[in-house]
Amino acid sequence: MAKEMTLLWGSGSPPCWRVMIVLEEKNLKGYNQKLLSFEKGEHKSSQVMEMNPRGQLPAFKHNNHVLNESYAACFYLESQYQSQGNKLIPECPAEKAMMYQRMFEANTLGQKMADVIYYNWKVPEAERHDSALKRNKEALTAEIKLWEGYMQKASGPFVAGKNFSLADVMVFPSVAYLYRFGFCEERYPKLAAYYNSLKDRSSIKTSWPPTWLESPTQDLLKDI
Numbered sequence: 001m002a003k004e005m006t007l008l009w010g011s012g013s014p015p016c017w018r019v020m021i022v023l024e025e026k027n028l029k030g031y032n033q034k035l036l037s038f039e040k041g042e043h044k045s046s047q048v049m050e051m052n053p054r055g056q057l058p059a060f061k062h063n064n065h066v067l068n069e070s071y072a073a074c075f076y077l078e079s080q081y082q083s084q085g086n087k088l089i090p091e092c093p094a095e096k097a098m099m100y101q102r103m104f105e106a107n108t109l110g111q112k113m114a115d116v117i118y119y120n121w122k123v124p125e126a127e128r129h130d131s132a133l134k135r136n137k138e139a140l141t142a143e144i145k146l147w148e149g150y151m152q153k154a155s156g157p158f159v160a161g162k163n164f165s166l167a168d169v170m171v172f173p174s175v176a177y178l179y180r181f182g183f184c185e186e187r188y189p190k191l192a193a194y195y196n197s198l199k200d201r202s203s204i205k206t207s208w209p210p211t212w213l214e215s216p217t218q219d220l221l222k223d224i
């Protein structure tokens, strides 16, 4: 039982989902957790700010160790619980190198996705330009084509090859986010196959964003 761990999280947030997937993969059950609402501004509550002065989720704590960066929390859990649950860093040097490469590239995918999905939310109305949104969409399309190519060339069903690894932990939530916003399965068949093969994996299904189960998908990315 992982009673000495606390996770403050928000539904649908890829960084939060990563930590939850690792907790499941490492068989760390029974941790303290609190689902907070971004809509209600609960990520700026004093409980979060004490752990993460940026007022962002996830905020994760193990004993007195605070890890409020999703990558940091995931690496920490993997290294602390190496022999528990599934091993998330491959032994094979080629696969390990691919894992590190792709997991950090996942940040770029996440950023380009956010530049489109949150454009209206981030940019004040008077400063918005159709041309800027179009440019962001083109940049996202180029990025997704890159990932479709990666999955085509991958040496196995997972991002880094034959084994589920930290690369999948970082990439899958962003890929799922694309589908949540209406991404077209037919246009990117390799990404669709990846998404469909992983969405029922136990660690992923168990931690599926609860708000996604209650509301329909949106079509913001249907043309990407």
Ligand SMILES: N[C@@H](CCC(=O)N[C@@H](CS)C(=O)NCC(=O)O)C(=O)O
Residues within 6 Å of the ligand: 010, 013, 014, 015, 016, 043, 055, 056, 057, 058, 068, 069, 070, 071
């Ligand atoms: N670097 C952080 C990013 C976390 C992050 O961007 N969280 C978003 C939700 S996906 C958030 O809390 N946004 C609220 C805000 O920035 O005010 C990580 O990977 O853990």
